[in-house]
Amino acid sequence: MKNFLLLTRPFENGIIVREHICCFLSEFFGTGMLLFFGCMGCVYYEVNKYNQWLSALNFGLVVLIVVQCFGCCSGAHLNPVITIAAWIYNMLSGFAASLYILAQFTGAYCGYALLRLLLPSSLCTPNLCMTTLRVDITIWQAIGIEFCTTVALVWVTCAVWDPRNVRMQDSAAIRIGLTISALALAAGPLTGASMNPARSFAPAIWHNSYDHHWIYWLSPIMAGIFAASFYRVVFRREVDSADINNPKLEAIQIP
Incomplete structure (x- = not known):
């Protein structure tokens, strides 16, 4: 995965400017692909009956593809919550994080717009890919579910x-993709398992439907701040650069 520490110094030289542009475009196209292909898997039609397994697996595999494509460019955050976590983790400057978040929201909007443009009108249902609450879920339950699923996602990312x-970056795309699928399978029937304000924002703004929409902003963002801060303070350990490639280095070392 990319070493983002260079992005803590915005506009230091031409290389840094080019890196910011590269990261912006990677997040823009990556989040656009997430909404385009991910929401395409939520379309209900006769040949491909919508079901929770299909949707969860599809979103996870799309994330896998995008992380594989753009992980080396920007880290493929695809999610403002992950970007906030990276900022807390001291991997991004505030300026770089703001560029990421802008790219994610604009990419999500454009990706969903492209999907609506290419789908026949009969398949563009009013609730296509909307994250909504189960009818018997209370507000506090929904907040708790979104909080817990987002904490799990951020901890995996951290x-x-x-x-x-x-030394285990080759499987990062698989790990993150399967995490998304697992969490979507668990929480999807209850809250939609958004874990991502940009993912919920694009369908909501296109359908002009904002019922309980604030939950998909407040809960994931608070979860991201908590999870990244907790991991950095409690779990993270620094490793000397000389030891990084040491095959005897263990994940847990007790002095």
Whole structure:
């Protein structure tokens, strides 16, 4: 995965400017692909009956594809919550994080717009890919579910960033994709398992439907702040650069 520490110094030189542009475009196209292909898997039609297994697996595999495509460019956050976590983790400057978040929201909007443009009108249902609450779920239950699922997602991501796991980056796309699928399978029937304000924002703004929409902003963002801060303070351990490639280095070392 990309070493983002260079992005803590915006506009230091031409290389840094080019890196910011590269990261912006990677997040824009990556989040656009997430909404385009992910929401395409939520379309209900006769040949491909919508079901929770299909949707969860589809979103996870799309994330896998996008992380594989753009992980080396921007880290493929695809989610403002992950970007906030990276900022807390001291991997991004505030300026770089703001560029990421802008790219994610604009990419999500454009990706969903492209999907609506290419789908026949009969398949563009009013609730296509909307994250909504189950009818018997209370507000506090929904907040708790979104909070817990987002904490799990951020902790997996922080573990991928952990210096002790630097030799295990080849499987990062698989790990994150399967995490998304697992969490979507668990929480999807209850809240939609958004874990991502940009993912919920694009369908909501296109359908002009904002019922309980604030939950998909407040809960994931608070979860991201908590999870990243907790992991950084409690779990993260620094590793000397000389030890990174040491095959005897263990993930857990007790002095």
